[in-house]
Amino acid sequence: MGSRSIVSGLVGAAALALISAAAAHAQSAPPAGTVVDGSLKGKTLTFVSYGGIYQDGQVAALKEFVDKSGVKLLNDGPTEIAKLQAQVESGNVTWDVVDTDDFPPFVHCGKLFQKLDLTKLDVSHIPAGQVGECSVPAMNYGTVLMYKTATYKDNPPKDWKDFFDTKKFPGTRAIDGSGSPIGGLIEQAILADGGSVDNMTPADIDKGIAKIKAIGPDTIFWKTGAESQQLAESGEADMIIMWTGRAMTAVKNGAAYTPVWKDWLVVMDQLTIPVGAKDTDASYALINAYLGKKSQEVLTEQTSYSPINTEAQPKVDASVAAFLTNTPEHAKQGYQQNIKFWVANFAIASDKWTALMAGN
Amino acid sequence: MSQTSHTLAAGGDNPRPAGGVQGPQRRLRLAAYPSLLAMPALLLLIAAMGYPLLTVTLRSFSDPAWGMQNYVWFFSTPVNVTVLWRTFSIAAWVTIVCVIAAYPYAYLMTAVGPRMRLVLILCVLVPFWVSGVVRTLAWVILLQDSGIINSLIRLLGFDSVKLIRTQTGVVIGMAQVLLPFMILPLYSVMRGIDLRLVQAARSLGARPSLAFLQIYLPLSLPGVFAGAIIVFILSLGFYITPALLGGPRSTMLSTLVQSQVLSLLNWGRGGAMGVVLLVATFMLLALAAPLMRQRHKQASRS
Numbered sequence: 001m002g003s004r005s006i007v008s009g010l011v012g013a014a015a016l017a018l019i020s021a022a023a024a025h026a027q028s029a030p031p032a033g034t035v036v037d038g039s040l041k042g043k044t045l046t047f048v049s050y051g052g053i054y055q056d057g058q059v060a061a062l063k064e065f066v067d068k069s070g071v072k073l074l075n076d077g078p079t080e081i082a083k084l085q086a087q088v089e090s091g092n093v094t095w096d097v098v099d100t101d102d103f104p105p106f107v108h109c110g111k112l113f114q115k116l117d118l119t120k121l122d123v124s125h126i127p128a129g130q131v132g133e134c135s136v137p138a139m140n141y142g143t144v145l146m147y148k149t150a151t152y153k154d155n156p157p158k159d160w161k162d163f164f165d166t167k168k169f170p171g172t173r174a175i176d177g178s179g180s181p182i183g184g185l186i187e188q189a190i191l192a193d194g195g196s197v198d199n200m201t202p203a204d205i206d207k208g209i210a211k212i213k214a215i216g217p218d219t220i221f222w223k224t225g226a227e228s229q230q231l232a233e234s235g236e237a238d239m240i241i242m243w244t245g246r247a248m249t250a251v252k253n254g255a256a257y258t259p260v261w262k263d264w265l266v267v268m269d270q271l272t273i274p275v276g277a278k279d280t281d282a283s284y285a286l287i288n289a290y291l292g293k294k295s296q297e298v299l300t301e302q303t304s305y306s307p308i309n310t311e312a313q314p315k316v317d318a319s320v321a322a323f324l325t326n327t328p329e330h331a332k333q334g335y336q337q338n339i340k341f342w343v344a345n346f347a348i349a350s351d352k353w354t355a356l357m358a359g360n
Numbered sequence: 361m362s363q364t365s366h367t368l369a370a371g372g373d374n375p376r377p378a379g380g381v382q383g384p385q386r387r388l389r390l391a392a393y394p395s396l397l398a399m400p401a402l403l404l405l406i407a408a409m410g411y412p413l414l415t416v417t418l419r420s421f422s423d424p425a426w427g428m429q430n431y432v433w434f435f436s437t438p439v440n441v442t443v444l445w446r447t448f449s450i451a452a453w454v455t456i457v458c459v460i461a462a463y464p465y466a467y468l469m470t471a472v473g474p475r476m477r478l479v480l481i482l483c484v485l486v487p488f489w490v491s492g493v494v495r496t497l498a499w500v501i502l503l504q505d506s507g508i509i510n511s512l513i514r515l516l517g518f519d520s521v522k523l524i525r526t527q528t529g530v531v532i533g534m535a536q537v538l539l540p541f542m543i544l545p546l547y548s549v550m551r552g553i554d555l556r557l558v559q560a561a562r563s564l565g566a567r568p569s570l571a572f573l574q575i576y577l578p579l580s581l582p583g584v585f586a587g588a589i590i591v592f593i594l595s596l597g598f599y600i601t602p603a604l605l606g607g608p609r610s611t612m613l614s615t616l617v618q619s620q621v622l623s624l625l626n627w628g629r630g631g632a633m634g635v636v637l638l639v640a641t642f643m644l645l646a647l648a649a650p651l652m653r654q655r656h657k658q659a660s661r662s
Contacts, residue, residue, distance in 0.1 A: 220607065227500075234506050351437075359609035
């Protein structure tokens with residue numbers, strides 16, 4: 001892949017030398033965060049993400065890019081793959097850079113999302129193993145087990161095994177039921193069931209789901225991040241699986257819950273360029289600016305999600321730092337799900353997960 | 361009733377076109393094609409309902425390949441059938457709760473003075489103007505285990521009741537959202553009932569309960585049916601309320617459609633689910649229609 005994409009990158013760069021001066025004189029991309037003054041004057045880019053504090057933070061991270069390049073940045077959202085599909089199929093793609101959750105760029109790589117030309121992006125400071133064929137990470141966060149401090153006092157749950165052990169640790173559980181199957185959780189369920197995740201087959205998915213179902217009929221499947229936060233703040237459940245950003249906010253708001261960091265599930269949002277995007281080079285320029293050290297510091301300071309530039313040193317207060325996933329202590333305890341397996345079995349896993357959500 | 365139909369007829373005879381000399385001609389044309397009056401609504405329906413519905417139906421047969429595979433999949437997957445059944449049963453419960461809650465309320469609206477009636481109408485309409493999501497979230501706060509209702513129950517010394525994430529919770533939330541659709545048609549029918557008929561029954565020796573059952577209730581049934589059909593059909597498509605107030609055992613079909621289309625991009629399967637729901641609804645209405653007509657006849661005969 002390397003030499004071919006470099007050649008095509010060079011050809012493309014030569015043709016577009018006037019527009020993106022930076023890409024023209026390099027086999028490698030300009031360092032992440034570089035923005036050429038006035039390079040995108042008169043152009044418009046539509047950036048699509050999930051709204052709320054997260055997208056606000058992303059826009060703040062892109063402020064320097066917008067100011068310097070002269071581009072007009074439009075925001076849209078929330079990201080819906082079905083909408084993107086409709087745009088791609090009708091040949092009228094209005095989205096230029098799209099923030100998605102974990103799996104879509106892998107499931108629809110080349111069909112809905114462009115294969116990325118890494119000669120146009122500086123990916124050297126992205127944490128290892130996070131660059132996909134069609135995506136770079138947009139930020140890192142974790143899915144972490146939060147337990148109600150008062151319920152378990154001296155004998156708190158220590159890992160996922162305890163989460164699935166309702167005899168030793170009675171109490172209501174709340175699980176992320178917001179959408180796609182949580183691959184990492186199913187894997188932990190298989191492990192807790194005494195199985196192995198080394199050579200998973202679709203039959204293992206059934207075992208994992210059965211283990212989750214065995215927690216009992218009182219299990220809560222929350223549908224939105226806001227709902228999970230509400231559950232914690234009102235103390236509705238004894239163990240809640242939460243996104244770190246929401247966990248941080250809930251604790252800040254007074255929820256008396258404690259995180260379990262052992263094997264917290266690594267999750268990331270992805271940045272992608274849709275197939276048929278109007279001005280690919282401008283999209284690349286936006287992403288490359290986004291990956292920069294300073295942008296990532298702004299992003300983390302505004303959102304409490306972890307930066308995806310390893311050099312970034314955001315200034316955050318202690319309550320935010322407690323839930324950052326990239327601190328050395330947290331980073332080494334993270335559990336990376338088998339993305340390849342879940343992408344290959346996405347349809348089967350989704351059907352089974354949906355059935356679990358529908359109480360069947 | 362007779363009064364309203366009178367004014368309606370008068371309005372129909374009297375289009376009063378503004379165009380002077382050409383007036384009579386235009387009037388003739390409108391009279392010849394009264395269906396023209398329905399054109400704006402019809403065009404809107406075709407553009408906003410007919411075309412998308414056609415696309416959805418077509419895709420259910422053609423996506424990913426031509427054939428019945430999406431329907432075979434629907435009926436061979438147990439969870440779909442369970443959820444379809446559950447969707448109808450929740451809609452039926454919501455309808456029943458709405459009838460029981462709305463009937464006395466609508467009656468009260470006809471019985472009180474104009475000022476009180478305005479207050480009662482506002483009580484129905486104000487929540488109607490508030491977004492459904494906001495109202496549903498309010499129900500979350502009321503119904504949850506540590507919520508106001510359960511705190512009250514515990515304060516009174518009883519065991520707390522599981523309300524949120526149960527079918528009961530979903531029915532309560534949906535009934536509240538849909539109540540105006542039941543109250544308003546009921547009220548408009550009840551307003552037209554001549555209360556002297558009930559007095560006549562009383563004067564002929566009927567006990568109040570009998571007068572109600574034999575005179576008032578049959579006359580108000582058209583309102584009950586109109587409201588019930590609107591509430592039932594709207595319930596079938598509910599998405600936000602069951603998602604927020606329900607648990608896995610109260611998932612409705614729209615949630616499954618959402619996951620097929622939005623996360624799996626299976627437009628064909630999503631379309632098939634929609635078509636099954638639509639056809640099942642039509643079948644149910646077709647079964648219910650003769651029943652209603654019968655009741656009408658009885659009512660007019662008595």
